[in-house]
Amino acid sequence: MVRKATVLVGLLALVGAIILPATGAGAATTLEVQVGAPLFANPAANGAPADGMRFYAPPLNVHQGDTVTFAIAGFHTATMLPANTDADTWVAANAGGPGKPYSLITADPDEGATGAKFNNTAILPSSLDCGDATAPCPYDGTTVVNSGIVDANDVNGQEYKFSAQINSAVGSTTWVLCLIHLGMRLQISVVASTATATTQAEIDTYLGQKSTHDARAASRLHRSLLASTSSTPTGGVVQAFAGYDGPHFALDHFYPSKILLRKGQRVQQLRAGVRSRRGHRDHARPARGHERDDAGHGLSGWRFAGRARPRSEVRASRRRRRDRQHPRLRELRSRRGERRKYDAIHASVRKEDR
Incomplete structure (x- = not known):
């Protein structure tokens, strides 16, 4: 009886040794x-x-x-x-x-x-x-x-x-x-x-x-971009970024936070690989308030600031603007081959406007 029990226990142990590892490997x-x-x-x-x-x-x-x-x-x-x-x-x-x-x-x-x-x-x-x-x-x-x-x-x-x-x-x-x-x-x-x-x-x-x-x-990149200021002393297009891609991350913010513009300058807005142009005709645009979206991301608008110009440049700009608005000058500008007549009228109009 003892021998039969021993054989039975041995068989159960053998079956367990065969079945259990197979179950573990297939889990x-x-x-x-x-x-x-x-x-x-x-x-x-x-x-x-x-x-x-x-x-x-x-x-x-x-x-x-x-x-x-x-x-x-x-x-x-x-x-x-x-x-x-x-x-x-x-x-x-x-x-x-x-x-x-x-x-x-x-x-x-x-x-x-x-x-x-x-x-x-x-x-x-x-x-x-x-x-x-x-x-x-x-x-x-x-x-x-x-x-x-x-x-x-x-x-x-x-x-x-x-x-x-x-x-x-x-x-x-x-x-x-x-x-x-x-x-x-x-x-x-x-x-x-x-x-x-x-x-x-x-x-x-x-x-x-x-x-x-x-x-x-x-x-690090966020702090660096915030510290920058975009300006062009001679005019042209100012670059700005609506969001910024880094290696394995993206920043959801406007960069730089401040842009120095002259009247008539244009901002080139770069965002998510899509480039678009926005024309800004105001000399200085008000700052937009800081906002947060539902996910808690910081959203900040650009703050546009005008640049002071020399008085002589301002006077020259005003003269050019008056010339463009004068009806006789507009008429002659569209016609070629009358440069001398244009110069004479140009001087006359300036004298009348003084």
């Missing part, structure tokens, strides 16, 4: 990656109105069946490209510039030849039936899986998390990028079950280090 893991970061809330930013512009995780090694949850903090997407696709090539063909399949902006025929609208393929999730933690979207590496900008089932939600289960082949590599900021990218590699995968602790360490690094860099 799926969930990793969370933060996309973007509210750097303005980081003490290292010292109040700089900055947002992080990166996937805050190192290149990931995962096992088949693992789930990656993207915690989207900001105006971003987590878009998984087909496996083993070169990211630069894909972006050039599908997202670089308006009107492409995954471009943020596409044509709007309802608004005429120049009409434009947001591209639903880019801003909405690939599927409305998956994406949360309990039902992650399956990713097998054959097609694009896109988080979209917001949760289509909860457009008023303050927090957006998108989950995808990685089912692509062992040895494959996938690029994840943001369709709004195409330089934001993360690489995910599927490794064998016997290989070591990335841990959440490693991701958290990376997040802490990089977010603090980005916040400090944003603080």
